[in-house]
Amino acid sequence: MPSLKNKVLKFFFDILFPAFCVGCKKEGRFLCPSCRQKIVVKRVPEYPPQKTGVKTLFAATDYHAKLISDLIARYKYGFADELHADLADLLIEHARRAQFQKRDDHIIAAVPLHRRRLHWRGFNQADLLARRVAGHFAIPYRPGALARIKNTAPQIEMTDRKDRLENIKGAFACVDKSAVRNKTVILVDDVSTTGATLAECAWALKQAGARSVIGFVVAK
Numbered sequence: 001m002p003s004l005k006n007k008v009l010k011f012f013f014d015i016l017f018p019a020f021c022v023g024c025k026k027e028g029r030f031l032c033p034s035c036r037q038k039i040v041v042k043r044v045p046e047y048p049p050q051k052t053g054v055k056t057l058f059a060a061t062d063y064h065a066k067l068i069s070d071l072i073a074r075y076k077y078g079f080a081d082e083l084h085a086d087l088a089d090l091l092i093e094h095a096r097r098a099q100f101q102k103r104d105d106h107i108i109a110a111v112p113l114h115r116r117r118l119h120w121r122g123f124n125q126a127d128l129l130a131r132r133v134a135g136h137f138a139i140p141y142r143p144g145a146l147a148r149i150k151n152t153a154p155q156i157e158m159t160d161r162k163d164r165l166e167n168i169k170g171a172f173a174c175v176d177k178s179a180v181r182n183k184t185v186i187l188v189d190d191v192s193t194t195g196a197t198l199a200e201c202a203w204a205l206k207q208a209g210a211r212s213v214i215g216f217v218v219a220k
């Protein structure tokens with residue numbers, strides 16, 4: 001949850017800088033209805049290689065579409081946390097179209113931020129998405145299932161695939177084993193490009209006894 005300092009800052013920020021659509025710059029919302037209409041939501045899930053530990057990947061949209069990468073950057077880096085609802089709804093729409101079936105052993109977890117970055121940013125973008133998705137499908141959310149034990153450089157700033165894999169190695173630990181044991185964990189994040197972050201989280205979850213891991217990301 002945002003700190004008081006961030007809430008106060010946001011209050012003034014909203015007055016000084018009203019929302020403009022990330023797509024067409026129209027005033028009012030960060031994503032206006034007509035730009036929302038233009039977003040292509042995928043109809044099929046992906047099946048990543050077995051070594052990733054992720055059985056199925058539900059990736060709602062293409063990260064290389066300019067509107068999507070701009071929306072996600074806006075959401076992550078500045079005072080637009082309302083966007084979480086628009087982005088989570090893309091994920092929900094995709095899951096529905098791609099025939100996602102809820103099961104009794106499902107739980108939801110979010111890719112965590114290191115506490116230092118969480119403090120700096122004021123919110124975890126994956127956590128807000130996970131909460132909304134969990135609420136929609138009525139699947140239990142376990143916000144404390146994973147922790148980031150290494151403060152890595154942001155993956156998005158690294159272009160080299162090998163650097164990304166090295167950067168994220170050993171970054172996560174499952175800190176609530178009883179919550180994940182014998183469960184199928186739906187792991188939520190905003191973006192997955194190389195899949196390295198999801199794979200590292202999947203490894204930690206499986207070490208803790210998770211039955212399988214499904215990825216849920218807004219964009220890939």
Ligand SMILES: [Zn+2]
Pocket residue numbers: 021022023024025026031032033034035036
């Ligand atoms: Zn627009």
